[in-house]
Amino acid sequence: MLEELQRLQAHIGVLKTRLAHFKSENDALNAAKADSNEHHHAQIVQKNGIITQKQEEIDNLSEQLSETQSQFKQLNSDAASLADRYSRLEKSCTDLKNRFQEILAERNELRVIKEKMQNDQRLAQQEIQGLQQERERLLQKNEHAKAKVEAIIQRLSILGTAQDQHAQEIQQLAHPADVNEDI
Incomplete structure (x- = not known):
């Protein structure tokens, strides 16, 4: 009986160790999630700043x-009277076309950046959802482990009470004269 109690105490110790291990894993995952959220938030803020700057440009x-x-x-x-100015105007028109092409190129680059940021944001959201699901799973696992430990403790307390009653009965059988003197 003592061996079983010692074995159960050893199991309780193992379960407590596991519970502490699961708790530390849960804390580590929560910290990693918070770091990931901060990192992604900082990236989003930075990319939004770049978009705002490019929009201003x-x-x-x-x-x-x-x-x-x-x-x-x-x-x-004024082209008819000012041929000299007209030639300068043609030059500035070419410059404008080049600028317009540059603007179009920048706009296309901004579109690509925007799409990439949206994709990064979607991936970040998916990762956050995955981490949340993992957290929920670990919390459920933790609750399940707690319930098992509580059930074992309850069984041990019932077992301890039953052992006390059996010990009294054995003592009464071993010393019936003591019982008769008490009466």
């Missing part, structure tokens, strides 16, 4: 383009 270039186009219209109206 596009707005500035659009303003420059509209200003240059108004200059182009004004020069066209």
Whole structure:
């Protein structure tokens, strides 16, 4: 009986160790999740800043383009009398076309960056969901382990009570004279 009790105590010790191990794993996973969330949030903030900056550049270039186009219209109206200015206007028109091509290229680059960021964000969301599911699974596993430990403890307490009753009965059978004197 003592051997069984010692074995059960050893099992309880093992279960406590496992429970502590699962708790430390859970804490580590929670810390990793928090770090991952912070890292992804920082990346999103950084990418949003880049997008805002590029959008401002596009707005500035659009303003420059509209200003240059108004200059182009004004020069066209004066083209008959000012051939000299007209040649400069053609040059600026070529420059504008180059700038427009650069703007289109930047816009395309921004689209690619935006798509990449959206994809990164989707992947981050999927990873977060996976980590949350893993956390839920570990929490359920932890609860299951706690329930097992509590059931073992309850069985041990019942076993201890039953042993006390058996010990009293054995003592009464071994010393019946003591029992008669008490009566």
